[in-house]
Amino acid sequence: MKKEVTVHDKTFELYISAEKIQERVDEIGKAISAEFKGRNPLFVSILNGSFVFTADIMRACDLECEVSFVKLSSYEGTQTTGKIKTLIGLDNNIAGREVIILEDIVDTGNTLTHFLEILDTYDPKSVTLVSLLTKPEVLKDRVKVDQIGFEIPNKFVIGYGLDYDGLARNLKDIYQLKEG
Numbered sequence: 001m002k003k004e005v006t007v008h009d010k011t012f013e014l015y016i017s018a019e020k021i022q023e024r025v026d027e028i029g030k031a032i033s034a035e036f037k038g039r040n041p042l043f044v045s046i047l048n049g050s051f052v053f054t055a056d057i058m059r060a061c062d063l064e065c066e067v068s069f070v071k072l073s074s075y076e077g078t079q080t081t082g083k084i085k086t087l088i089g090l091d092n093n094i095a096g097r098e099v100i101i102l103e104d105i106v107d108t109g110n111t112l113t114h115f116l117e118i119l120d121t122y123d124p125k126s127v128t129l130v131s132l133l134t135k136p137e138v139l140k141d142r143v144k145v146d147q148i149g150f151e152i153p154n155k156f157v158i159g160y161g162l163d164y165d166g167l168a169r170n171l172k173d174i175y176q177l178k179e180g
């Protein structure tokens with residue numbers, strides 16, 4: 001694994017190894033399996049960034065479950081635009097389902113807050129939030145995430161599904177923006 005990578009104009013340094021990510025994913029998968037066994041939960045994966053996490057979480061779960069994908073966007077470059085659009089909506093029958101939302105990262109929580117409002121109108125039985133990463137300094141108590149992989153400082157990260165202007169989603173490890 002590389003210690004540093006350059007993407008577009010910025011340099012990023014190794015932050016969380018693929019091995020550490022898989023350990024946490026396995027732990028979260030076991031916890032979800034124990035809680036939802038026999039209840040056929042519906043994973044709702046928020047694209048684009050969550051596709052890698054979703055694939056790994058589903059395979060770390062030993063239970064009957066389904067998956068659906070939703071696409072939202074809120075970022076341009078490394079700054080939030082504050083404008084959130086729903087690009088691809090929910091197509092499954094959500095009413096009465098136990099929904100587990102899978103996010104790659106919850107930063108300000110704007111995306112999730114907006115999505116939870118939409119989801120509520122579909123009348124799910126329960127909603128559980130799972131995010132690989134959160135940035136508590138930014139999020140504060142705005143949204144309660146039930147399962148968190150890693151709490152990280154307020155620095156831009158890439159890899160394992162996370163991008164910088166479209167690139168770096170394919171990196172196995174997570175890298176953090178290098179200052180200066």
Ligand code: IMP
Pocket residue numbers: 049074075080103104105106107108109110111112155156157158162163164
């Ligand atoms: P929020 O609405 O501020 O919570 O941002 C959520 C979305 O912004 C995530 O699903 C990511 O797509 C993107 N995002 C936030 N922080 C980062 C980061 O550090 N790296 C890459 N994408 C990020």
